Amino acid sequence: MADKRLEHKSKYTLDRGxxxxxxxxxxxxxxxxxxxxxxxxxxxxxxxxLPALGFAVGPIFKSTPHRWESVGTVGMFVDNNYTPVVLTLxxxxxxxxxxxxxxxxxxxxxxTDRADIETHTPYIAISxxxxxxxxxxxxxxxxxxxxxxxxxxxxxxxxxxxxxxxVRPLDRFYTRVKGEDVEVGPRFxxxxxxxxxxxxxxxxxxxxxxxxxYPSRPGAQKLxxxxxxxITSQ
Amino acid sequence: xxxxxxxxxxxxxxxxxxxxxxxxxxxGKGPIEEAKNAGIxxxxxxxxRTSLSGAARWMMFRKVPKGTNWFYTLGSATxxxxxxxxxxxxxxxxxxxxxxxxxAYESIRYVTNDVFLGxxxxxxxxxxxxxxxxxxxxxxxxTFFFGAYKYPRxxxxxxxxxxxxxxxxxxxxxxxxxxxxxxxxxxxxxVNINGxxxxxxxxxxxxxxxxxxxxxxTLSRFYAIHMLLVPGLLAALIGAHLYLVAKLGTxxxxxxxxxxxxxxxxxxx
Numbered sequence: 001m002a003d004k005r006l007e008h009k010s011k012y013t014l015d016r017g018x019x020x021x022x023x024x025x026x027x028x029x030x031x032x033x034x035x036x037x038x039x040x041x042x043x044x045x046x047x048x049x050l051p052a053l054g055f056a057v058g059p060i061f062k063s064t065p066h067r068w069e070s071v072g073t074v075g076m077f078v079d080n081n082y083t084p085v086v087l088t089l090x091x092x093x094x095x096x097x098x099x100x101x102x103x104x105x106x107x108x109x110x111x112t113d114r115a116d117i118e119t120h121t122p123y124i125a126i127s128x129x130x131x132x133x134x135x136x137x138x139x140x141x142x143x144x145x146x147x148x149x150x151x152x153x154x155x156x157x158x159x160x161x162x163x164x165x166x167v168r169p170l171d172r173f174y175t176r177v178k179g180e181d182v183e184v185g186p187r188f189x190x191x192x193x194x195x196x197x198x199x200x201x202x203x204x205x206x207x208x209x210x211x212x213x214y215p216s217r218p219g220a221q222k223l224x225x226x227x228x229x230x231i232t233s234q
Numbered sequence: 235x236x237x238x239x240x241x242x243x244x245x246x247x248x249x250x251x252x253x254x255x256x257x258x259x260x261x262g263k264g265p266i267e268e269a270k271n272a273g274i275x276x277x278x279x280x281x282x283r284t285s286l287s288g289a290a291r292w293m294m295f296r297k298v299p300k301g302t303n304w305f306y307t308l309g310s311a312t313x314x315x316x317x318x319x320x321x322x323x324x325x326x327x328x329x330x331x332x333x334x335x336x337x338a339y340e341s342i343r344y345v346t347n348d349v350f351l352g353x354x355x356x357x358x359x360x361x362x363x364x365x366x367x368x369x370x371x372x373x374x375x376x377t378f379f380f381g382a383y384k385y386p387r388x389x390x391x392x393x394x395x396x397x398x399x400x401x402x403x404x405x406x407x408x409x410x411x412x413x414x415x416x417x418x419x420x421x422x423x424x425v426n427i428n429g430x431x432x433x434x435x436x437x438x439x440x441x442x443x444x445x446x447x448x449x450x451x452t453l454s455r456f457y458a459i460h461m462l463l464v465p466g467l468l469a470a471l472i473g474a475h476l477y478l479v480a481k482l483g484t485x486x487x488x489x490x491x492x493x494x495x496x497x498x499x500x501x502x503x
Contacts, residue, residue, distance in 0.1 A: 059451070060440040090449045094335035096418060097449070133423040150423065199446070201439050203430040213432040220446035 061218045066227075067091075070181040071103065077123060077182065079105035082139045084128075087173075087184055100128040101173060101184060102139050102146075110158065113194035125173035125184050126159045131166040134202040146170060160192065167205035168192065174223060188222040198222040292480065299486035300493070305380070306484060308373040313472060315366035319404075320469075322359040323461060330411065332457040334450060338413040363405055370401055382485040390478040393471055400468050407460035410453060421456070422448065 013021035013028055021028075071085040082102035090097030103125045111124060126146070128136045135150035145162070146155035154163035159170035169192060174185035187199045191206035198216035200206065205214070216222075268275075281287045298306075329349060331341040345352040374394065377383055383391040410421040425448075429439035444451040 057441055059444040060437055062445070064446065090447050092335065093450045096334050096413075097447075134426045135419060135423065150419075201429040201436060202426045204436065214429075214436055215433070217436050217440055217446060219440055 059219065063218055063221060066186045066223070068176070068183045068185045070178075071101070071184050072182050073180045074177060074182060077103050077105050079107040079110075081141065082126065084139065085184075100136060102126040102128060103175070103182070103184070113158075121175045122177050123175040123182055125175050127171040127173060127187060129171060129202060131161070131168045131170055131202050132164065137170065158194070159190075160194070167203060167210075168200075168207070169194065171199060174228075186223060187220075196222060293476075296480060296483060298484055299490070301487045301490035302484065303487065305376045305487075308369060308376050309479070312366060312369040312373050313476075315362055315369050316468065316472065318362050319359060319366060320465060322355050322362065323465070325355055326359055327461055330457075332411070332454040334413065334453045338411065338453060342412045342414075363408060367401060367405060370398055374398065380485060380488055387478070387482055387485075390475060390482070393475050393478070397468065397471050397475065400464050400471070403464050404460060404468070407456045407464070410456045411460065413453060418448075421452075 010016055011026045013025045014023060018028055069087055071087065072083075077083050082104050084100050084102055086098050087101045088097055089099050103123055106122055106124060128138070128146075130137045130148040130150065130153050132148065132151055132153045135148050135153075137146040137148045137153065137155065139145075140147050144157050146153075146159065148154070148164065148166075152164040153161065153166040155166070155170050156162050159172065161167075161169060169190050171187050171189050173187050176183050176185065189197045189200045189206060191197065191211070195206075197206050197211060199220045199222065200214055200216070204210065277287075326345065329341055329345045329352070331337040333341075342356070345356050347353070377391065377394070406421075406424055409424075410417045425439050425442050428442060429435045431438060440446055442452075442455070443449060444455045
């Protein structure tokens with residue numbers, strides 16, 4: 001069978017003895033017609049499928065503008081204990097868009113890690129979102145620990161994991177002081193050395209190859225170096 | 235079918251016997267006779283134009299192996315659980331509002347407390363989802379332990395696994411819709427579990443939430459997946475699953491032994 005097909009190798013339909021072939025024709029009209037019909041079908045299907053797909057996956061690539069929200073005045077926060085405030089992460093969806101953030105003043109004795117020294121954020125704002133799977137942790141004053149109700153994650157005063165399943169420390173927020181107001185800005189994630197990374201979702205480790213296995217996404221970026229300098233200069 | 239001798243009709247007293255048709259009656263003509271045959275006429279009319287009766291016979295009147303038992307009904311039971319979910323889901327959708335700023339929870343509260351039979355229909359949908367998941371696994375277990383996944387039924391096993399995944403997708407997306415505390419936090423945790431998949435995981439989370447944070451469109455996204463995208467796929471794949479069952483037939487239970495035809499047994503002796 002294969003041999004028989006190899007026999008007529010000529011690219012001209014006339015040489016292959018196809019009825020009704022024209023001089024110099026290399027493709028049968030039937031084949032051309034089939035190909036055109038398939039192409040037209042593919043174009044028509046793509047014309048609705050591709051925009052629909054782009055519509056559905058578009059939000060992945062959309063970057064959200066950084067929001068700064070005033071959470072209180074300078075005198076409200078101490079440097080050795082946390083004060084909970086409620087922050088609106090997503091506006092206009094009511095309770096579902098809000099989250100608790102724990103805030104204290106920068107403490108030069110405690111906050112000796114690189115992240116803190118680099119940014120000199122005047123206040124430390126710790127996200128209440130557990131780094132295991134995103135349940136809300138609470139600050140237990142007597143134990144000086146953040147404790148998660150879902151699967152038993154425990155974090156210390158700086159938000160570093162001391163027990164349970166979490167894979168990295170608690171996330172933090174940028175802070176700045178405007179006049180008398182303390183403002184909380186975008187979120188960022190930290191690894192176990194408290195180095196800053198673009199915000200990741202819970203459950204994604206940032207030590208070792210973690211930052212490459214769980215890449216940062218266009219929709220959630222940390223501040224650029226210039227933007228960070230802008231905060232500290234104020 | 236061998237030609238069996240016909241038994242004589244049992245003797246009937248004359249009073250119960252149907253009277254013979256009078257001349258001009260009982261020949262299928264006249265309005266009363268036509269009304270009597272109306273059902274047959276309609277079926278015949280459709281069948282003449284579609285030949286559906288052949289397909290129906292092919293689907294319904296199949297030969298099943300000796301030893302077929304109650305375990306073989308688990309697949310049909312799963313399908314009826316799906317049908318129940320589909321019907322109750324359609325009616326729940328008449329009341330539900332995927333509005334994250336309070337409307338979703340309020341609409342569910344309204345269905346549960348105020349709508350006539352609302353609590354019952356919502357309960358059927360809620361508990362029925364668990365029933366369906368349990369039946370899917372029982373059906374899968376039956377198929378596995380009876381060896382019914384082997385040649386030539388591997389493709390049906392593969393379709394079944396896809397159906398299992400789609401059923402779990404339905405459970406996951408449906409869980410958010412009441413939009414109470416449990417629904418919200420379970421979805422946060424569930425989306426983050428999806429995010430722990432390496433490389434693509436973070437993007438899958440963003441796709442599910444419709445952004446990097448739980449946002450305004452997350453609920454409507456889950457609602458659309460729950461009531462439009464996955465049910466269509468489920469229904470289509472259940473059709474393919476059933477087609478293959480009818481095409482390939484069911485397996486005998488593993489404990490039933492092959493029976494030799496009578497002639498061969500005589501020949502061995």
